[in-house]
Amino acid sequence: MARTAEWPVRLVLTEEDGTTRARVDLDTGTRSLTGHxxxxxxxxxxxxxxxxDxxxxxxxxxxxxxxxxxLADHDxxxxxxAPPGHERRTAYGWTSEPA
Known part of the structure; x- marks a missing residue:
């Protein structure tokens, strides 16, 4: 089954006072995601x-x-x-659980 999809991506860069910020928007047609x-x-x-930049x-x-x-893992x-290796890890150090 051959399939082609095109997902538009928009990247915006802004710079102020020595700090550059980037925002990348992705539209999959069913979802919109934003990375920073x-x-x-x-x-x-x-x-x-x-x-x-x-x-x-x-x-x-x-x-x-x-x-x-x-998202792919969730789907x-x-x-x-489900992908392997998602078992619950043991917490070390200070935890909110009573001893």
Missing amino acids: GRARCNPEDQDVPVIG ELAAGRAMKDLAGQLIR LAGVGA
């Missing part, structure tokens, strides 16, 4: 705006990718094909 990323220039470093955009896309993976679980 941020990069801050160290005051001691040379200000190279393209580096901030690259870092913030990459972080926003990484955030979006994580959301897509979590797989919904059809009885």
Whole structure:
């Protein structure tokens, strides 16, 4: 079964006071997702705006990718094909549970 899908993506970058913010919007036709990323220039470093753009955009896309993976995991679980390795982990250190 051959299938082709196209999902529009929009990436917006804004920079103010040495901080670059990125927002990436994805429309799958059935869902809309938004990823966010941020990069801050160290005051001691040379200000190279393209580096901030690259870092913030990459972080926003990484955030979006994580959301897509979590949605796929959820959808797989919904059809009885949950991915392995999602057992509950033991909490270490301070917890809110009484001893």
